[in-house]
Amino acid sequence: MPASADLEAFLEFLRFGSISTDSQHKGQVDACAHWLQERLTTAGLVARLMPTAGHPVVLARGLRQEGRPTVLIYGHYDVQPVDPVELWTHPPFAPQVENGIVTARGASDNKGQIFAHMLGITETLRQKGDLPVNLILLIEGEEEIGSPNLAPFLRTHREELACDVVVVSDSSMVAPGFPTLTYGLRGLAALEVHVTGPDRDLHSGIFGGAVENPATVLARLIAGLHDRNLKVAIDGFYEGVRTIEPWERRGWRKLPLDDAALTRMTGAPELRGERKFSALERIWARPTAEVNGIGSGYQGEGTKTVLPSKAMAKLTFRLVPGQDPKRIQEIAAAYFREHAPPSVRLEIVSGHSGDPYLVDPNAGFGAAAQRALKRMLPGRKVALIREGGTIPIVADFKSILGADTLLLGLCLPDCNAHSPNETFPIEHLDLGARLNRFLLEEIARSAAQTTVDASKIPNETETTG
Numbered sequence: 001m002p003a004s005a006d007l008e009a010f011l012e013f014l015r016f017g018s019i020s021t022d023s024q025h026k027g028q029v030d031a032c033a034h035w036l037q038e039r040l041t042t043a044g045l046v047a048r049l050m051p052t053a054g055h056p057v058v059l060a061r062g063l064r065q066e067g068r069p070t071v072l073i074y075g076h077y078d079v080q081p082v083d084p085v086e087l088w089t090h091p092p093f094a095p096q097v098e099n100g101i102v103t104a105r106g107a108s109d110n111k112g113q114i115f116a117h118m119l120g121i122t123e124t125l126r127q128k129g130d131l132p133v134n135l136i137l138l139i140e141g142e143e144e145i146g147s148p149n150l151a152p153f154l155r156t157h158r159e160e161l162a163c164d165v166v167v168v169s170d171s172s173m174v175a176p177g178f179p180t181l182t183y184g185l186r187g188l189a190a191l192e193v194h195v196t197g198p199d200r201d202l203h204s205g206i207f208g209g210a211v212e213n214p215a216t217v218l219a220r221l222i223a224g225l226h227d228r229n230l231k232v233a234i235d236g237f238y239e240g241v242r243t244i245e246p247w248e249r250r251g252w253r254k255l256p257l258d259d260a261a262l263t264r265m266t267g268a269p270e271l272r273g274e275r276k277f278s279a280l281e282r283i284w285a286r287p288t289a290e291v292n293g294i295g296s297g298y299q300g301e302g303t304k305t306v307l308p309s310k311a312m313a314k315l316t317f318r319l320v321p322g323q324d325p326k327r328i329q330e331i332a333a334a335y336f337r338e339h340a341p342p343s344v345r346l347e348i349v350s351g352h353s354g355d356p357y358l359v360d361p362n363a364g365f366g367a368a369a370q371r372a373l374k375r376m377l378p379g380r381k382v383a384l385i386r387e388g389g390t391i392p393i394v395a396d397f398k399s400i401l402g403a404d405t406l407l408l409g410l411c412l413p414d415c416n417a418h419s420p421n422e423t424f425p426i427e428h429l430d431l432g433a434r435l436n437r438f439l440l441e442e443i444a445r446s447a448a449q450t451t452v453d454a455s456k457i458p459n460e461t462e463t464t465g
């Protein structure tokens, strides 16, 4: 259990309603960023609040010393909206701890996980006065809206943010007690489709049958997004899609996340999706087309005999390595344009996007991460997984800063991220704090070894060459 002052601080963090997508919550977003800056300063880091065109970035650093690797720990303090709020057992920003589990929006995604790192850093600084690595902590406020201002921020501050490796705890452990290294994430492309028929809602008796109903048109278009094998039916959608390696399939089959477990987690009567792939394969390594929201016509009590003027849907496509979000937005828009009848007007708005990510879990500091995970939960095998979610900036860390990312998740698959009643086990604060300490040590050790090995190379080539 964390010290009671630490737990109290965590609950304070959770009380900020830092919903990035909702301008009504701007005050809470800013207050949360300020709170973080203050707390990191107190911990002994140099912490700054950096404005962006959107919500501020909290940037903190430890002492910089020549010859040590630089580790950038990334997280986000913004959270998803809370609706439907009536399904929460507690108000989402009034965290409650019951049976060692806290319920609040953001508890897992991402406040609990980033707070665990903050605890680890604070503890090490308190005990040793220094960290084993040069540390940069970057906590942003726009992850849940696709990090629109963070890539430009990385470009502007490229030198200041130069690092050897990035660490992110914004993913899951496969099950309680299973140390997990995530080496792949899906990407994302968002699209809105607006269908307009008549210029206003019409009496469905006076005009029904004469003009086409935009809700029906949209439903037809959406139904056509998948074929009968539940593959996405957009031309070119699977171009370049990277196949799943046999070692991945073998490893994933052994995980405690079978179809029965997944069914239980979702509450759906049964699982269903693209044929010839297991549910985990479909989530982690296959692309999808999802309707996130759909609306048209009368939604109130009783009936209203109306022929709606408009219908709209919000879609996102989850993408895997080999797919390009911009291209997917283009071919998806082309699908709607080609298939919409001339009886309606179509407007398509491209939304945010994020590239997929894939890295070799044994390369670079991957081995150091696996050693740290084993120390965190001794005697356990490290699960090597991909995940279906998206952290848009991870691909940018590679392309802009040239750094690979280690994804070390601390939340559980049934944590209700983005759903009502999001939870985080309080003991995962300590678990994550320990992981942070082991990880920084292991990265420092592995960097020291690499440096020694590298210095040997010229001599050997000289003698053999």
Ligand code: BES
Binding pocket: 109, 110, 143, 144, 145, 146, 147, 170, 171, 172, 185, 188, 352, 353, 354, 387, 388, 389, 390, 391, 392
């Ligand atoms: N923490 C998640 C991403 C995630 C989820 C990683 C599950 C691994 C497993 C992150 O906060 C998130 O929700 N990202 C959004 C990104 C989007 C808004 C661009 C997502 O995946 O929907």
Ligand code: MN
Binding pocket: 080, 109, 144, 417, 418
């Ligand atoms: Mn999220």
